[in-house]
Structure formats: structure tokens, C-alpha cells
Amino acid sequence: MIRQAITRNAVILGLFAIGTAAALALTNQATLPRVECNRQNALIASLAQVMPDDRHDNVLITDRIEVRDPLLGNGAQHIYRARRDGAPSGVVLEATAPDGYGGAIDLIVGVDTGGRVLGVRAVPPHNETPGLGDKIERRKSDWITTFNGRSLTNPDDAGWAVKKDGGSFDSFTGATITPRAVVGAVHRALLYFRDHKEQVFQAPATDDAPDSMREACRG
Incomplete structure (x- = not known):
């Protein structure tokens, strides 16, 4: 039993x-x-x-391509293309700084067609030190906005470094590795766009969103 x-x-x-x-x-x-x-x-x-709304009239998330290039980091990255009245007006590039203090730092970099930075943001999560390296976050510090208006000629190539390395960008007190990594990644993203701008806008868009997700977003 x-x-x-x-x-x-x-x-x-x-x-x-x-x-x-x-x-x-x-x-x-x-x-x-x-x-x-x-x-x-x-x-x-x-x-x-x-990529401010007044700079484009298309839907960025549906006008994107996928690329692989060491300048943007390891693996696949998306590029979101901005257009106004059908004409190219800029891009948002995904880029990765592989050499952050706590590991890789993912970024998005908005650039106009003239190669001028419109904005940069760190994409969470990251492993940078709280109170030091996490100042790359806009909610913690305005440091990330110092890229606004910059280009490959402002500053010149030597200026794309932190001031400790002879460049034009401030670092954080007690934390140089993190800003150094971000400056380098933004610089490389600008180099990529300069060398591939024509191909970027000519490539067909990649729509890899499943039908179920599109239905959920519509609902």
C-alpha cells in the first residue's frame, strides 16, 4: 500500500x-x-x-539596414536612415566601444549627411563603475552631449581623444578608460559613415520584425 x-x-x-x-x-x-x-x-x-523629429519625416525603425564592420564593433550593427521628403538627411548608427572599463559599451550615434554629430547616447545595460564611468549616461551627466556638433574636422584626427591623451574631450575624475573608449567609438562611427555614406542610403531596408510583434504594436 x-x-x-x-x-x-x-x-x-x-x-x-x-x-x-x-x-x-x-x-x-x-x-x-x-x-x-x-x-x-x-x-x-x-x-x-x-535624431530630432524635425530632421526627418520617415519612420526610422523601419528604414534600417544591418552591417558588419570593425569600425562599428564586433558582430552585426543596425543603421537607421533619416529622410526628409524622400532625400537622405542623416543616420543613427549603432556602435560598440569594446574597451570600456567594465566591458563593451553600446552606443547610438546620430549624424547628419554632412558628417556632423547630432547626438550620442549610451545604450543600457553596461558595466561601468557607478559614480564614475556611468557618467556616460545622460541622466547622470551631460558629458555625452559634448559630442553634439562635432565632426571629423571638429576636432581634427588628433583631437579625437581625451585631454589626458592630448585630445579635445574631457574625461571623468578618477575614470579615464570609459570616456576614452566612448570617444574612440564615436570617432570610428564617423569614419565608417564618411567611407560608406553612399552605400548606406542605397542598400535595401531590412525588416526583420516578426508579424506577431507588428500586430502587438498595432494593438
């Missing part, structure tokens, strides 16, 4: 576990489109910070 009771309880527990796992899987599947939609909406808000 005891053995039968143990077997029966084991079967019941097994069926309960299977049922719970199935319910979790179904819930996860059902919420994935909404989670992805929320992520996309957060991205749209971030893009607007470095």
Missing part, C-alpha cells in the same frame, strides 16, 4: 510539473510580442534623442 501511494503521488507530481511547464511556456509565448513591442518603443524613444 505504501509503495502504491508513493507511486500515485509521484505520478500526480509529475503531471503537475508538466502542466505547470506547459502553462509557463504558453504564457511566455503569448507575451513575447508585447515584450518585443515595448523594446522597440524604447528604441524609438532613444533614436529620437539623437
Whole structure:
């Protein structure tokens, strides 16, 4: 009798576990489109910070391409193209600084067609030291806005470094590695755009958003 009771309880527990796992899987599947939609909406808000609305009349998130180039970092990066009345007006480049103090730092860099920086933002999460390296975040410091208006000629090539290295950009007290990494990544993003501007605007857009996510965003 005891053995039968143990077997029966084991079967019941097994069926309960299977049922719970199935319910979790179904819930996860059902919420994935909404989670992805929320992520996309957060991205749209971030893009607007470095590519102002008055500079384009297209939807940035749907006019994007995917590229791979060491100047932008390892792996695939997206470039979001801004257009006004059908004509190119700028881009937002994803770029990665691989040499941050706490590891890689992901950035978005808004640039007009003349190669002038419109804005830069660090994309969370990152592992830079709280109170020091995290000053790359706009909510912690206005340091990231010092890139606004900069270009490959303002400053010149030698000026694209922190002042400790003879360049034009301030670093943080007690933290030089993080700003050095970000300055280098923004500089490389500008070099990439200078060398590939024509191809960037001619390439067909990449639409890799699943139908389920588009439906969730419309809902």
C-alpha cells in the first residue's frame, strides 16, 4: 500500500510539473510580442534623442539596414536612415566601444549627411563603475552631449581623444578608460559613415520584425 501511494503521488507530481511547464511556456509565448513591442518603443524613444523629429519625416525603425564592420564593433550593427521628403538627411548608427572599463559599451550615434554629430547616447545595460564611468549616461551627466556638433574636422584626427591623451574631450575624475573608449567609438562611427555614406542610403531596408510583434504594436 505504501509503495502504491508513493507511486500515485509521484505520478500526480509529475503531471503537475508538466502542466505547470506547459502553462509557463504558453504564457511566455503569448507575451513575447508585447515584450518585443515595448523594446522597440524604447528604441524609438532613444533614436529620437539623437535624431530630432524635425530632421526627418520617415519612420526610422523601419528604414534600417544591418552591417558588419570593425569600425562599428564586433558582430552585426543596425543603421537607421533619416529622410526628409524622400532625400537622405542623416543616420543613427549603432556602435560598440569594446574597451570600456567594465566591458563593451553600446552606443547610438546620430549624424547628419554632412558628417556632423547630432547626438550620442549610451545604450543600457553596461558595466561601468557607478559614480564614475556611468557618467556616460545622460541622466547622470551631460558629458555625452559634448559630442553634439562635432565632426571629423571638429576636432581634427588628433583631437579625437581625451585631454589626458592630448585630445579635445574631457574625461571623468578618477575614470579615464570609459570616456576614452566612448570617444574612440564615436570617432570610428564617423569614419565608417564618411567611407560608406553612399552605400548606406542605397542598400535595401531590412525588416526583420516578426508579424506577431507588428500586430502587438498595432494593438
